[in-house]
Amino acid sequence: MNPSDLTYKMPPEWAQHERTLISWPIQDSMIYPDDYDNVCKGYTELIQAISEFEPVTVIVNPGDEEAVASRFSAENIEILAIPHNDAWLRDNGPTFIINKNNELAGINWGFNAWGGKYEPWDLDDQVAPELLKHFGTKKFDAPLVLEGGSIHVDGDGTLLTTKECLLNPNRNPDLTKEEIESIVKKHVNIEKVIWLNRGLIGDETDGHVDNVACFAAPGKVLIQVCDDQSDENYEISQENLAILRNATDAKGRTIEIIPIQQPPARHYNGKRLTLSYLNFYFVNGGIILPVFGGDALEYDKMAEEALQNVFPDYRIRKIDGMAVVKEGGNVHCTTQQMPAVSTRNGEG
Template sequence: MTMPMPPEWAPQEWLWIGFPHLAEEWPGYLARAQEQIAGFANAVAESGQEVRLLVRDDANEARARELVSNAVRLEQRVYGDIWLRDTGPLILGDGSALRCRFNGWGGKYEMPGDERIGAELARDAGLALVESDWILEGGALDGDGTGTVLTTEQCLLNPNRNPELSRADIEMRLERDLGFTRVVWLGEGLVNDHTDGHVDNLARFVAPGEVALPLATGSDDPNAAIYADARARLLDAGLTVHDIPSPGLIERDGLIEPASYVNFAITTNLVVVPTFGSPHDADGVAAIAALFPDRETIGLPGCAVLAGGGGFHCASQQMPRL
């Protein structure tokens, strides 16, 4: 029987983080995105956990070294985008690492290196690599360590991923490959989420059977109906729901951004929450801090990172202490 992935709050050996390097993915925001990712890496390293910041080449290594402390380890790697939650290895409780196929989030963002980086990180970490034949990104899943996993229909049932697989087929593969014996299906992800609705931007386990979920703030919150639908499904599944505020309406160049405090990164000693210059930032960080009394919680600016399509959780992948 496959041992499930350890929950993110389990002790970790290190955290991999991707460093932005593609100007076309952050038009006008690349320098600030690099600074915000460096701030994330520094905070985790200063908390006492090893950080391995991936950099694309010599020029980006030099830029990263200007921004991070000596406590952050830099590794040159070939990768496209920085979203290691999706392209990095999915590490199971038995010390093996799963890599499914990757197709650039449904064929939208295919970049050289992204299809290989997960296997390379796993092998270099000394993990036994298991490769599977279906398309899956790590941000599409969130598990609580007991065999229960959250996901969304918008992503996992999307015809741009595995059109030949039914819901039952996908549930079978989640159990076979990742040890998840119970799948809680949510519906849509956030408006304009580049990933077709990854659950790590919508709802996250904070303890076995307990989920953090945004509550709409303001009559113009673009995700109010999505949050309400997710809440109903989580309660129907018998899970405990902890309300955290939504950032509300966040726009860039007139377009709604998929901003979410739920895209927090849990590390061994620290929880890092992205903030967006919203009047709800402080309340969002405080609500998440209340769910993790055993570790410090901080908010760090993540608006420039979001301009490239994700947040701190998306840009990182943990190596559990096995």
Template sequence: MNDNPTATSTPAALGFSMPAEFAPHDACWMLWPQRPDNWRYGAKPAQAAFVAVAEAIAESETVFVGVNDDQYENARHQLPAHIRVVELSSNDAWMRDVGPTFLTHPDGRLAMVDWEFNAWGGLNGGLYFPWDKDRRIRTKIAEMLGIERFITPLVLEGGAIHVDGEGTLITTEECLLNPNRNPNLGKADLERLLGDFLGISKVIWIPRGCYQDETDGHVDNLCCFVAPGEVALTWTDDTSDPQHAISREALEILENASDARGRTLRVHKLPQPGPLHIADSEASGVDRLSSSRPRQPGDRMAGSYVNFYIGNAVVVMPKLDPAHDDAAKAILEGLFPGRRIVAIDAREILLGGGNIHCITQQQPRA
């Protein structure tokens, strides 16, 4: 373990870097939903959606699903035998944010970054309390895999960043510069730390994430790399929708930016579903606790087709709106001609505050 890396022993200085999601994987990590104050009806509908996502990803890579002990038998019963169920306690099921960011080395080694996690804002806007089990997940996965773990005090969630694997990272100011994350760090500090721990050399800053995104604007819900020099961006032509101004602002920045290799980015628009809102029947199935974010009838959800997972042979996308599902799938088929696009009914995941990318974390091929 590398508990206190110096300037000469940072992951980047040692030759490690974070690969792009579209690079080959050895595995995908997920967690099992169960908390009744976030997932309706004891998480049973959400569990069915998680099973469908895991099955689709497992077509071309190993899938690990971490489960609390009291749900182990239930999860093992619901998940197919080829999906590996492991006891890995968590406070909730957002592996993208509570899990490790994996790194690879040219000599074939795998390592991870162990970010600090405070449940998307700690006691200043965080989504639940406590988050002690979530903080131990990265340590446990490092032990299970026997890989080096680079510890950093930087508060950051995996959904807040997206990389092209060639030196470029996209993130949002809304999230990384939020005072409930790293109040004493500015852009230059963050860029230096991201370079040290991820091996990137260029950061493209988008001002805001999707409208009403409770993660304080995670970039993986707004835009992502689909190939070197190519980005997918959630989009709406409805100028009366608050999302329009956010997406237009992001489009202008992305089209005028260059990546770490000097390329101008090509931006592909994905239609926004909805807008989508929580129904009365959906809100009524969630337990109300003071330690978690309430789910209120009529609340707008930050639905986005950009929140997909790029697997080895598949792209697993959310089905969210019959009016736009097919169009979004057709666009993704054009962007990923070598992969099969699998659309999963993902409203139950969205009701919990995120989507398919949020519940997954790729383990790159070392």
């Protein structure tokens, strides 16, 4: 049976977490391996920031336990050895789901390194089942290649994604849009998919939605926008805004749109970096927000104020958004939330 048949569904990210899971970077798989020390400093800052709100499990390769553990003193940061090729746990980790009895299970999606871009990925494709095994959590294998960064849910029947990624032939070439939507609905238990067109320019994931837009609540969507008509992201943001303005969610609500201005463009080695405030991460009672400094200071402040207005009771914890973005992702891409439940085994 599918998870939805058993009343499982994916909770929204702002639901209470038991912990955050995050994978430690692997130098050999980095785009810029000479930057490894700086990336590790960025991960250290991120993990320490998350630990101010909730426990963190850091996944390392066997043999690296002591070296990584020595960076941390907080009692709620634990080290777990699971072999992996790369560090983006949002994309190769399990998607956690909860049933009506408040029992936890996990979806094991197929993973092929964002359409076969980075080899090898054999270990990464096994991270989700290994994590579920470690935590004694029921596993559902999904017949679909899908990364966690390509979907957002509102917890009330609606899912947000992009056609550029989820329908990309480098993921599931033999499946139609209708077949992909059906599989997703059966596994995360949603009723409606809102399909945005494209993600940001320069996004190596083929347009993950977690750099573009996310739910702030049922019927309410935050979206990064660009008002500069000469910018490559202008047309993309206008398309996505038009889709949201004309959309209704699973309950028939029109979408309240909350725009956040994108920061100024930055390039590294001739390539545009995917700078996004929407790659923030919900933690218990707070938000971890990547900020970019320099010519983005004004935009950093506007993004922080926008989020504080939407979430007045949350503490906005800012961290250096430039620390890991050259590797192709940011705060949300590195993390995976484990929801808080009464039992983990899903059989209870």
